[in-house]
Amino acid sequence: MSHAPHSPLPVGHYAYDEVDRTFLKQRVAQFRDQVERRISGALTEEEFKPLRLMNGLYLQLHAYMLRVAIPYGILNSGQMRALAQIAQRYDRDYGHFTTRQNIQFNWIRLEDTPDILALLADADMHAIQTSGNCIRNVTADQFAGAAADEVLDPRVHAEILRQWSTLHPEFTFLPRKFKIAISGSPQDRVAARFHDIGLMARNGENGRPVFEVYVGGGLGRTPIVGVKLRDDLPEEDLIAYLEAILRVYNEFGRRDNIYKARIKILVQALGVDEFRDRVNAEFVAMDRARYRLDERIVAAIRARFGVPDFDPAGQAAEKLAQQRKADRAFDFWVRTNTHAHKQPGYVSVTISCKPAGGIPGDVTSSQMNLLADLADQLSFGELRITHLQNVVLGHVRQDKLYGLWQTLEQNGLGTANVGFITDIVACPGLDYCALANARSIPIAQKLSERFASPDLQREIGPLRLNISGCINACGHHHAGHIGILGVDKRGEEAFQITLGGAADQDTVSIGQIIGAAMSEDETVDAIARIIDTYLARRTAGEQFIETCRRLGTAPFKDAAYATA
Amino acid sequence: MPLLENGQIKDDNWQIAIEGESLPSGDVLVPLARLAEGLGRNGDGRLGVLLNAGDQVEDLRVALPRLSCVQVTFPIFRDGRGFTQARALREHLHFKGEIRAGGHILPDQYEFLLRCGVNSVVVPEGVDASVWQKAHEAFTVAYQPAVLNEQPEGFAFRRKLL
Numbered sequence: 001m002s003h004a005p006h007s008p009l010p011v012g013h014y015a016y017d018e019v020d021r022t023f024l025k026q027r028v029a030q031f032r033d034q035v036e037r038r039i040s041g042a043l044t045e046e047e048f049k050p051l052r053l054m055n056g057l058y059l060q061l062h063a064y065m066l067r068v069a070i071p072y073g074i075l076n077s078g079q080m081r082a083l084a085q086i087a088q089r090y091d092r093d094y095g096h097f098t099t100r101q102n103i104q105f106n107w108i109r110l111e112d113t114p115d116i117l118a119l120l121a122d123a124d125m126h127a128i129q130t131s132g133n134c135i136r137n138v139t140a141d142q143f144a145g146a147a148a149d150e151v152l153d154p155r156v157h158a159e160i161l162r163q164w165s166t167l168h169p170e171f172t173f174l175p176r177k178f179k180i181a182i183s184g185s186p187q188d189r190v191a192a193r194f195h196d197i198g199l200m201a202r203n204g205e206n207g208r209p210v211f212e213v214y215v216g217g218g219l220g221r222t223p224i225v226g227v228k229l230r231d232d233l234p235e236e237d238l239i240a241y242l243e244a245i246l247r248v249y250n251e252f253g254r255r256d257n258i259y260k261a262r263i264k265i266l267v268q269a270l271g272v273d274e275f276r277d278r279v280n281a282e283f284v285a286m287d288r289a290r291y292r293l294d295e296r297i298v299a300a301i302r303a304r305f306g307v308p309d310f311d312p313a314g315q316a317a318e319k320l321a322q323q324r325k326a327d328r329a330f331d332f333w334v335r336t337n338t339h340a341h342k343q344p345g346y347v348s349v350t351i352s353c354k355p356a357g358g359i360p361g362d363v364t365s366s367q368m369n370l371l372a373d374l375a376d377q378l379s380f381g382e383l384r385i386t387h388l389q390n391v392v393l394g395h396v397r398q399d400k401l402y403g404l405w406q407t408l409e410q411n412g413l414g415t416a417n418v419g420f421i422t423d424i425v426a427c428p429g430l431d432y433c434a435l436a437n438a439r440s441i442p443i444a445q446k447l448s449e450r451f452a453s454p455d456l457q458r459e460i461g462p463l464r465l466n467i468s469g470c471i472n473a474c475g476h477h478h479a480g481h482i483g484i485l486g487v488d489k490r491g492e493e494a495f496q497i498t499l500g501g502a503a504d505q506d507t508v509s510i511g512q513i514i515g516a517a518m519s520e521d522e523t524v525d526a527i528a529r530i531i532d533t534y535l536a537r538r539t540a541g542e543q544f545i546e547t548c549r550r551l552g553t554a555p556f557k558d559a560a561y562a563t564a
Numbered sequence: 565m566p567l568l569e570n571g572q573i574k575d576d577n578w579q580i581a582i583e584g585e586s587l588p589s590g591d592v593l594v595p596l597a598r599l600a601e602g603l604g605r606n607g608d609g610r611l612g613v614l615l616n617a618g619d620q621v622e623d624l625r626v627a628l629p630r631l632s633c634v635q636v637t638f639p640i641f642r643d644g645r646g647f648t649q650a651r652a653l654r655e656h657l658h659f660k661g662e663i664r665a666g667g668h669i670l671p672d673q674y675e676f677l678l679r680c681g682v683n684s685v686v687v688p689e690g691v692d693a694s695v696w697q698k699a700h701e702a703f704t705v706a707y708q709p710a711v712l713n714e715q716p717e718g719f720a721f722r723r724k725l726l
Contacts, residue, residue, distance in 0.1 A: 019718055023705050030702045034672065050642060051672055133642070164721055166707040169679035170651050173644025239708075239721075250648045285656050290709045300719035 009306030011380040012145060013074040014159045016124040024121040031055050032114035056127030057113055060432045064108040067130040072140035072158040073101030073385045077372035080383055082123035084368035090116055097361040101139050101385045102130055106432050133174045135165035139181045141189045142386040146348045146394045148340040151202045152209055154184035156302045164239055171246050175253035176261035191503035193217045193226040194479060196263045209235045216267030221471050223478040223510045224264045227272045240291035244282040308380045308395045313345025316398040323402040333405050333416035345398055351391045352415040356452035357445050360426045361389030370411055378404055388425055420457040421465055422448045425476060429469030436469035438486025438493035446524045460531060463544045479503040481545045483511040495523040497560060499553050502545055514557040526560040533559040569684040571697045593635055599627055617645040621652045628657055638667035647680045654681035654711040671699040679710040
C-alpha cells in the first residue's frame, strides 16, 4: 500500500468530535423515546409522522423505509461498512443509493430503528432531516476536491450548511421540503438550477469565495428552472442570506396545498423581483453580526477535513497508457468511468451501480464491504455517492486502475456505462412507493438489457435516461435527455416519454412529453426506435440531446408511435 | 388553559378577548384587528396581542412598547410560521416582553420555540410538565446561532444549550 488507509482525519469530510457524538447520542435517545410514545399511544400517528420523517423513516407500501444521510455524498470506509451491516442485519442484504446522494433501506421494522440509528451514530452517521418539511441533505459535486476543472472545494461550505440547518429552530416546520446543492466548479454537476437553492461557488476578488445564488428551481409536478438571486454573495453573508430566503419562504410559502408549497411556487407567484425585494428587506433588517460566517469559522471547519497525501506521479500515467493499449475492454472502461483529477498521476473513478439488467443504485452488503476495502486500498478510505446513483473513488493513482477494474469486474461492479443510456436513474416506483402509479424498476431493467451491448452504447454516446414512477418525479424524468414517466391508464401501468430535458449548467431545459402513454414493452420498443432515429439523423459528433434540440421532437415522436 | 413556563405549570391570568363583546378589565389578549381598541382601553390591566399564523409582526411595531405579551398561534403543529413570528419579534422589533405560544404544539417542538424567543406555552389541562422538561433537556448543543445568544460550544456556530 502506498498510503496509509487511516489518516487521523477522514479524507473528504468533516471529522466529528465529542460534542458532535454526544449530540447524535442525544438524538438517538430522543427518537427512542418518540418510538416508545408512539407504541404506547401517547403520540398519534399523525403527530409521530413528522417526527419519524425527520429521522428519515417513511412508511412505504410493504414496510418502513429508512433513508440515511450521506452529507455531500461523502463516506469513509468504516461508514460504508456500517451501512453493509445494517443491510445485512436489518434489511434484505442490500441498500439503494438515491439521487440525493443518500442511501435507503427498504425493509425496516419500526421497532429496530432506534438500534439502527445507534449503530449509525457509532459510525458518526445519522438519518436527520433526510425527510420532512425541513432543510434536507445538502448535495455537492461528486468530484469535489478532485476535479481538474474545480475552482474551490464546495464540501467545507456544504458542511457549514449541514451544521447550520441541523435542528434549525425556525426552519424545521417549513411549508415543504427544502433542498440545497452546492458546486465549486463552473461545470455544474449538481443540477444547481433544479434545487430550492443552488449555489455556485467561485473565488472572489479578495481571494475569498463568492456564491452565485439560484432559487426556486425544482422538478416534481411543476418543473421549474431556478432563477438567479445573487451573482456575487460574499462568503461572510452566506448564512445570513440563506436565513433571509428561508424566513421569507417560511412566512409566505403556501401551506394550503402540498403541491403548491415548494419555494418555486412562491417565487413564481410573487415574481422574481418581488421575491428578491422581500429577501433583501429581510437581509438588510436582520442582525447580520449574529449570522456572519467569519473566516475563522470556515477555517475551523476546514481544519477538520482530512486531505489526501498524494504520492508523486512517477510513471503512473505511462503505465496506465500501456495497460490501456494492451486491454481494449479496460481502455473503454477508463474512457467512460474516469474523470480528470487535478493531481498529476491521479484520476477519479466512477463505479457503476447499473449493471446490465440490474436495479439502478442497488448495492449488496458484500459489494459495500468490497467498496470499503477498495477505498482503503486505493482512495484514502474515502467514497462518494453520486446524485446519479453511482459510487466514486475520488483519488486513485493511475497505475492502480487496472487492478481496480479487474476486481470490480469480478464483483459485478465493472460496467463501463457511466453517462451512457444504461446509466439509468430511476425512482423506487410501485415496487416500494405508496405514491407511485407504475413500477420504475422493471422497465429500467428491460432498457438496461435492451441496450446492454457495450459497442451499441458507445455508438449511441452520452445520453441521460431518467425514470419516475409518478408525477412527483423522484427519478427526475424532466431532466433526462429521455425521460419516462409512469402513469395510471385506466387501472393499468403505462408510461409517457419526455424528450429534451437537461440539467447541465449552460443548457438547462425541461423535457417535453411527446404523446400518449404506452405499455412497458411498447415503451421499450419506442425508445429503441427513437434511438434508431437519432443514429440515422445525427450529424458527425452530435450527441443525442443536440440532435434532439436541432430537429425538435417531431421525428422522434413519429418514430416512437410508428407501429410495424 | 394552563401555561408552561420554565418547566412549571402555572395558571394563566390573561383573558382572551371574546368576539362581539367589549374588552374586559384586567390583563387581556386581543386579536390584531382589535389592537387599537385595546390601546384605547382605560384601566389598569396589561395588554397583549394574539397573533394568528398569517399575521405580520411588522404591524405591531408602533404599539409594541405598550404591549406586555404577544401570543403566536400554531393552527396545527406542522405550520411553523409561529417560529418566524417569534424570532422576528425578538430580532427585528427587539420585543422584551413575554412571547407565548398557543395552539397545537408538541413537546418535541419546545426547544425550537424557546430558541426562537418564546417564553411560555399554553398547554392542555392535566399535561405532564416532565415530558416538556425532558424535551427541553434532550440536547446540550445546538448548531446555529439563535436569538437567545447562547455561549459558543467549541468552534463554528455550535452553541451550548441549557
